[in-house]
């Protein structure tokens with residue numbers, strides 16, 4: 001009956017030869033702070049993209065104590081470009097809580113770890129198994145996919161029934177070397193048992209895998225269709241004055257909270273967003289100088305930036321910045337790209 005109880009061991013043997021070299025795996029024994037930060041960065045972000053962020057993060061905040069002492073603006077600035085900024089805010093809050101309650105260390109207790117902001121079951125399992133040697137599973141998208149294929153689970157793995165089935169399979173199969181096992185699953189899921197066209201010919205588990213036996217590897221895991229993303233036109237204004245541009249601080253709650261952006265109006269059409277921007281800044285949007293499509297999880301911004309020669313600074317949260325100054329503040333997602341473009345514009349205009 002497939003898969004046999006030998007497969008976890010087979011996976012560990014494969015892992016000893018195929019383990020990826022990753023910066024957060026370098027410390028021996030494993031550093032719980034490194035495991036935590038890397039796992040949060042890796043949520044929604046590719047491994048290659050995370051590497052430079054991880055290095056510069058550890059240079060800036062080498063310990064949980066250093067992180068707890070930093071300001072929120074410093075933390076957000078360090079995170080800039082990784083997106084999903086609530087992750088950075090939660091990391092910061094969690095570091096402060098650890099500083100206060102646990103001597104600036106990650107606790108060893110599952111409930112205590114899970115009570116920290118932004119740490120869910122997966123991250124807690126990763127820290128406890130990899131850094132503290134506890135027999136805990138760490139179930140992320142890779143693990144759900146590998147198990148769904150290995151055991152031919154024909155339930156939607158993003159729904160609670162599918163997740164429950166897989167979590168009970170993980171509990172039954174997890175070996176003593178849980179940390180290595182969890183990492184081996186991650187490596188298998190990211191290099192071999194990949195979402196599209198899994199590389200079954202290179203898989204150490206192909207002889208054990210039900211999906212491979214039945215030819216279902218391309219069809220599994222099952223997923224119900226996601227809701228379509230909301231598409232918005234985003235008109236942005238570039239107003240320059242004496243080598244500076246006008247920026248706006250977003251509200252302290254909601255999407256991209258407390259981050260800085262170019263004056264922007266979201267609407268359903270190019271015309272209405274542009275008209276809204278002109279009304280906001282009481283000036284004429286002269287020339288379309290920059291376009292960019294930014295995709296968030298549930299929405300898409302079709303960004304268009306216009307230069308405005310004159311205009312009035314609106315009330316509330318607007319300030320002038322030089323490029324030197326705005327490199328030191330947290331810019332809201334795609335606005336960091338627009339800021340790089342605006343810097344070139346300032347140079348060309350000789351206004352800088």
Ligand code: SF4
Nearest residue numbers: 193200203206209217
């Ligand atoms: S045999 Fe193919 S589908 Fe099965 S675990 Fe390996 S890569 Fe995934």
